[in-house]
Amino acid sequence: MTILPQITMRELLEQCPGAQRTLFRHYHIGGCASCGFQPEETLEGVCARNDGIDPHEAIGRILESHEADAKVFISPLEATEAMQKDGARLLDIRTREEFEAVHIPGSQLMGQDFLQEVMGTWPKDTAIIIVDHTGSRSLDAAAYFAGHAFKNIRALRGGIDAWSCEVDVTLPRYTTE
Numbered sequence: 001m002t003i004l005p006q007i008t009m010r011e012l013l014e015q016c017p018g019a020q021r022t023l024f025r026h027y028h029i030g031g032c033a034s035c036g037f038q039p040e041e042t043l044e045g046v047c048a049r050n051d052g053i054d055p056h057e058a059i060g061r062i063l064e065s066h067e068a069d070a071k072v073f074i075s076p077l078e079a080t081e082a083m084q085k086d087g088a089r090l091l092d093i094r095t096r097e098e099f100e101a102v103h104i105p106g107s108q109l110m111g112q113d114f115l116q117e118v119m120g121t122w123p124k125d126t127a128i129i130i131v132d133h134t135g136s137r138s139l140d141a142a143a144y145f146a147g148h149a150f151k152n153i154r155a156l157r158g159g160i161d162a163w164s165c166e167v168d169v170t171l172p173r174y175t176t177e
Contacts, residue, residue, distance in 0.1 A: 001063065005044035005055035009037050012062070018139050022065040027053055072142050073157040076166040079129050084155070088127035091118070093141050094160070098133065102172050104163055107131055110141075119148060127152045133176065135159040 003012065007042050017042040017098050029050050030037055031175045037046045047053040074082065082088035083106070090107035108114060118128075128150060130138040138155035145153040156163065164171035 001066070003043070003059045003062065005047070005059070006042050008039065009046060010039035012043055013039075016062055016066040016069075017136055018065050018069040019062045019168065021140060021143065022062050023058065026061050027051075027058065029053075034117075069139050070137060072153070072155050073135070074129060075157050076163045079154070079156055079163075079166040080167055082127060082129065083127050086127045086152075088129050088152075088154075089132050090129050090156075091141075092131045093137065094131070094133055098174075102160065102164075102174065104131060104160060104171070105169070124149045125151050127154075129154045129156055131156045131163075132159045134161045140145070 001015065002065060003015070007015075016022075020030040023046075024031040024035075027037050027050060029046060030107050034145065035050065037175070044055045045054040047058055079088065079090070083090070090104055091110045092107045093101055093110045096109060096111070099107075103109070110118075130140070130141045130153070132138045135156060135158045137157065142153045142155040158166075160171065161173055
């Protein structure tokens, strides 16, 4: 994968969904209103207005993190195998309304009370697969769990949307407004 400094932030985030997390972690860019960016801005421009960060250094960090993120993703087919073989548990981070409309059988909705149960009582080596709608937010949730010492955490590549295409075509696909 090649990223040039002239890439827009929108294009960057489409190619490397974890780029914003990487920029925030290393440079405090993109996490709040004072350090945010617009989708049309270029990476080069964002770096220039944030203490003149070398965009090539930022690109290196983004690509390194992107490779690490790729190792966290698990395909829907691999997830079914992990559920059968390793007893992996599916934790769904979508809204209650989305979950009630359609969910993967056996998955559990991640509400605040359930999160407290997981954090307080589940063994840190529990095989966990995070499910969202399209796979765009699951990496952040996986990073949260990994940051709390969970060692076997994965993110479902493509989310429930991919699951409904690759594993269970009876699950309806949907869009959010």
